[in-house]
Amino acid sequence: MVRTKIKSALSASQPGETIKVCGWVRTRRDSKSGFSFVELNDGSCMANLQIVIDQNVSDYESTIKDVTTGASITVSGKVNESPGQKQRVELHAESFQLYGTADSESYPLQKKRHSFEFLRDIAHLRPRTNTFGAITRVRNEVAAAIHRFFQTREFLYIQTPIITTSDCEGAGEMFQVTTLNLEHLAQIQTKIDFSQDFFGKPASLTVSGQLEAEIFATSVGECYTFGPTFRAENSNTSRHLAEFWMVEPEMPFYDLNDNMALAESFVRTVIGDVLENCSEDMEFFNQRIDKTTLETLRNITENEFIRVPYTEAIEIVKSSGKKFDFPIDWGSDMQSEHERFLTEEHFKQPVIVYNYPRTIKPFYMRCNDDDKTVCAMDVLVPGVGEIIGGSQREERYDVLIDRMKEGKLNPDDYWWYTDLRKYGTVPHSGFGLGFERLIQLITSMTNIRDCIPFPRTPKNAEF
Ligand code: 4AD
Ligand code: MG
Structure with missing residues (x-):
């Protein structure tokens, strides 16, 4: 049967x-x-x-x-x-x-409730619990909803490389890839040149598929990636992972406003789909994890996001009179506490902050005419802070080269990227959504390590 x-x-x-x-x-x-x-x-x-x-x-x-x-x-x-x-x-x-059988003396999952810290140590058994069963099903639905969103809008799903030589974010937070047998080299006491070790060339794990996605956006049109990305940042926070999944749409003939509109519609549609298709699991998160989960998510699907220029956002934070751990001034990057103040306390709604100072953003973002800011945008949501980072891309060859030099990048290393500006350049835009941060928002789980099956953090890489 x-x-x-x-x-x-x-x-x-x-x-x-x-x-x-x-x-x-x-x-x-x-x-x-x-x-x-x-x-x-x-x-x-x-x-x-x-x-x-x-x-x-x-x-x-x-x-x-x-x-x-x-x-x-x-x-x-x-x-x-x-x-x-x-x-x-x-x-x-x-x-x-x-x-x-499962020996009841030694079976780690007893009838009582276990802490999430304890369950992280038994990542091979935690999907058998109610919470992690629900997270797994919701994660599946979010992934399906993401593909549906883009497929119904005729975006092409493309695959970008995991091993790459380019540092998209220019932050130097890349894991190096090596073909060398380090143990053997240690034995024969050879000096290792780590900058030249992928078959004799430098290579790393990708931090973003954006630069390669731009190749396809400027040839086959609207496209998106959905794959693992890696950041060697030593951040032990509840919203950083060393390995996370990112969704990166890239669109030709889109300016920053088109980009923000797509990002908003994307987040609202995907959340709407999850509320509709995972009602039993969502009820569980609302009862067991955070009683405001459903209200927050419905609010997101029903109301337009607030849009504020960075300059205004800084003014709001500064004039709030609230004491923050990190002081903030025009020109500094917003910390999670500032982002959360804006979206949880001030606007009580998702906020898109745009036009950031050029000095704190990567080389590929389009310079505004004021010469001080770039066409960047971040989507901030209650409970998590930034879930999306994106921009209109710099499509002007000369400006791009100048920006690369400003960021101490060698334009020759990115010859294929600058070629896109030499041959048939067009205005274009895109963004990256942190998949696990979206799962965090939807499930109300406080730690991002509980939003991915096998978290990779500075402390955790066992399975
Ligand atoms: O803001 P980020 O660094 O933007 C980019 O990588 C762009 N190249 C994306 C693009 O325009 N195509 O990262 C995008 C998003 C962040 O908003 C955040 O949600 C998530 O990726 N993210 C992380 N999620 C978990 N752990 C980390 N260490 C993350 N770093 C970024
Ligand atoms: Mg960002």
């Missing part, structure tokens, strides 16, 4: 039907009169299916004691209307088989 997933058993199976389900036992309760209730979960949804196994089922007496939390079983039986309020149906076992 084909296995029925618990999600569809609970929503669609009819009383009288015979079905087979498989999964991991959450709890077992034995009655005195010779039968047991088993709560079974298979990860397809938050809810467990209640299974009644009585002593007439063969092997009941010999096996039931091993059907403990964490054990894996398969059960065939009849669907019955459930006498309880909680669920529509339950399953009366006609036969069951124990696949694997």
Whole structure:
């Protein structure tokens, strides 16, 4: 018999039907009169299916004691209307088989609630918990919604390299890639030139697929990447990962305003899709993680984002009278505390800050006529701060070369990038969304390490 997933058993199976389900036992309760209730979960949804196994089922007496939390079983039986309020149906076992036991002394996931810190150390088992099952399903829906958003707007999904020689953000936060056998070299005591070690050339893990995406935007039109990116920044914060996923759309003939409009519509549409398609899991986050989750997300889908120029944003922060850990002045980068003040306390809504000082932004952003600012934009949201960074790109060859030199980059290393300005250059724009930061916003999880299956941080790279 084909296995029925618990999600569809609970929503669609009819009383009288015979079905087979498989999964991991959450709890077992034995009655005195010779039968047991088993709560079974298979990860397809938050809810467990209640299974009644009585002593007439063969092997009941010999096996039931091993059907403990964490054990894996398969059960065939009849669907019955459930006498309880909680669920529509339950399953009366006609036969069951124990696949694997889980020793209750040593099984790390006991019935009690575990801290997220503890669960991070057992990343191989945490998807079996309610919270991480829900995060996994929501992450899947967010990814699907992102592809739907771009595919329905005829953006092409493109793949950019992981190993690269260009430092898109110019921040020097790249992980070096090496083909050298370091152990061997240490043994023969050879001096290593780390700047020349990918088959004799320097190479790193990408911090962004943007520069390569620009190649495709200026040839096949609107496109987007969705892949892993890497930052060797030693930031032990609740919103930084060394390895995270980024979504980077790039659009020809878009100016900064078009870019901001797309970013806003993107965030609002994706969140709307998740609210609609993951209602059970979203209800869980609202009840268990943060009681304002649904209200915040509905507010985002229903209201337009605020747009403020950087200069005005700094004025608002400075004149608030609020004490911040980091003082701020025109020309300095906003810290997360300032971003969160703007979106959580001042506007109480997502904010797009644009036209940042050129001195704090990368070389590729288009210079404004004031000579002081660039066509940059950051989308800030409550609870997280920056989730999107983007800009209109510098399409003027001479200005771009000057900006590269200003940033101590050698234009010759980016000859292919500057070629795009030599041959048929066009105004174009794009942005990058931190996928895990969006998951953080949607689930209200306070630590970004809980928004990716296997977090890579300075402290954590075990699995
Ligand atoms: O603002 P960033 O650095 O922008 C870029 O990389 C551009 N090249 C994107 C583009 O225009 N195509 O990064 C974009 C977003 C940030 O807004 C943030 O959400 C996320 O990526 N991000 C991180 N997420 C987790 N951990 C980190 N260490 C992150 N660094 C950036
Ligand atoms: Mg940024």
